[in-house]
Amino acid sequence: MINPEIKRYFPILNQEINGHPLVYLDSAATSQKPVQVIEALKNYYELDNSNVHRGVHTLGNRATESYEGAREKVRKFINAASTQEIVFTRGTTTTLNTIAASYGRANVQEGDEIIITYVEHHSNIIPWQQLAKERGAVLKYIDLEEDGTISLERVRSAVTGNTKIVSMMYVSNVLGTMNPIKEVTKIAHENGAVMVVDGAQAAPHMKVDVQDLDCDFFAFSGHKMCGPTGIGVLYGKKDLLNAMEPIEFGGEMIDFVGLYDSTWKELPWKFEGGTPIIAGAVGLGAAIDFLNEIGLDEIEKHEHELAAYAMERLSEIDGLSIYGPADPGKRAGIVTFNINDVHPHDVATVLDMNGIAVRAGHHCAQPLMKWLEVTATARASFYMYNDKSDIDRLTEGLRTAKEYFSDVF
Template sequence: MNVQDVRRQFPILDQDVNGQPLVYLDSAATSQKPKQVIEALEDYYNRYNSNVHRGVHTLGSMATDGYEGAREKVRKFIGASSMEEIVFLRGTTTAINLVAGSYGRANVGPGDEIVITPMEHHSNIIPWQQLAKATGATLTYIPLQPDGSLDLEDVRNAITEKAKIVSVMQVSNVLGTINPIKEIAEIAHENGAVMVVDGAQSVPHMKVDVQDLDADFFAFSGHKMCGPTGIGVLYGKKHLLNAMEPIEFGGEMIDFVGLQDSTWKDLPWKFEGGTPIIAGAIGLGAAIDFLEEIGLDNIEAHEKRLAQYAMEKLSKIDGVTVYGPGPNDRAGIVTFNADDVHPHDLATVLDSDGVAVRAGHHCAQPLMKWLEVTATARASFYLYNTEEDVDKFVDSLHKAKEYFGDVFG
């Protein structure tokens, strides 16, 4: 993998920000888009913009082929057994809400348990909170180890025969923790629960095989994997999706509409009401082509090297605390704080040097409470980042510490 060749595919990286070359270290929030994804979107709008499934004219057929062709690319990319198991939605948030609102409402009741972890993104907490409140179920948490990882003995103790749903992120968007999803799924299934996986931070960065993981539901977003915003995927095992009712109704998802009752289309279309996200799906298909050409194993190894390099550099700076597992056990995410400097102030100074990092609670307030902080700064790496990016980031961090040390020292 030649990183410089990869970087040339991303037009946005070739610019100065605040008079400095852009160093983009916020890919966990959203990734940048390569030329071929941008061109795929332009081609759709310039050449065959049309609605799908409805028209028999040429443009409609081309749009349908592009949309459904993208579904097949997703199927292969995550190892699903059928295109019927791939539902296009707005993103991870919408996908998890669909599972909670449809499967959860039908299968969870008083006395049942929903099991998650304190490291989850809000999108994988709030839908389960609402489901528990609506059904009388109990929301249970698997405790974290001191380094922010999960111990399988704790998993076994937390998942009992009362559990109906277990929902865990594969990779933490804050700590970089890589969770043992396959083993957690096995424990969930032994107790009769379904396994839901938030794959927003894993699918863009490592090979994922939903059948090998034995996930019952798996959700992820296109915009974090070089694709457009507003497109995401829910994978669900066919028998589970078949048994679920839609929670959004209207055109496109219906089979027959009468005056008093209606019936739904087959999978996956019964969950895709209204005009679907056509351009987004086509762009996501182009992003998958791009990532597969480079190779997910190459991407994962590259990001881990950068994270390890960054952690080595940060460990030499007095007063900097890095959160999460050791460098060999995390994805390409490094979350940290610097003594006596608020993360927002830190990010502002770094931005003045053209270095883009994230600062805040990262949609993970329960995890912030567990860390005993109100916010953190986060550098997240992707296939287009380099060791030079890390060097610039660390140099800028030194400047920020010196600046605030002079001001408040």
């Protein structure tokens, strides 16, 4: 069970916005940071700040130990087989672009298929669009069921012997739907394709075991899981990463540089050109320690309960539409909605005036908005530091917004 006093670890939550106590319901965009992460960053910069791998002095050794120690924490966190399979990046977007640019260019040829879904974040659409254009490949979409879920029957129909890559998010950042990644991976492998997983909305909220999933690549970001911005992870199976070429060249990633040719370091460093994101890795390591202390199983259970309660309360409001599965057991801690005839930006503005932070817009998912036949939605997303009182505040704020705009129009 999540300790109701957990908010005390998050200094930013102890403030008022427009004269009201802050209710933060935008963790799918970025999570707030606990004091443990803030202190880890502070201590690194105050005590250990140095470049890594190159120096022999004490600060360099301590910085390297912290940086590589964070890599081992990530390995354990997602149960990768080796730290050689853990590459630090700037975030999920960079990771997915790296996979497309390195693995994709080397393995996708004219007429090959790349398969994604309508529910994907733009970061898991555009790299594949660009790769398909460059290589003359075919980009195919798996259609969704009426409630926004993905059926294995549709996956089996879409994936063929011509498919080289299947890429899919684990948890939708709009609908909160949890996709059957393990089963989709099996279908991809049966057809000779590799499986790429966008885990940005999964890693912060549930246990992830990449060996059990058997996915070939897995991407996630630190800032959505209580860590700093600007740090992310590329997990890839060792044999695939070994066969891939780096896409950034310079310091840190080289072994030998001659006048006309160079060789690369071994994994994972051949993909980490330049001064790496040292402080970000330190902060991510502290965030993983914090999440492990709270317990991913407890976090997931807590968010399921909040999503169920939110759907119950928001369903009380006439003229409010909720998108995605009606069964809260089929979604993570995300509830996306619209009030009839009121633009979601206007709804979010009224909520902000009442100290409630939600996201409004297309959520970097314009193809999904088109599939939903809307231009935008409002989204409330939950994390460990939210409770039912936050949802009660949201419900009352939405009633206020509805009444305000009904009076205006």
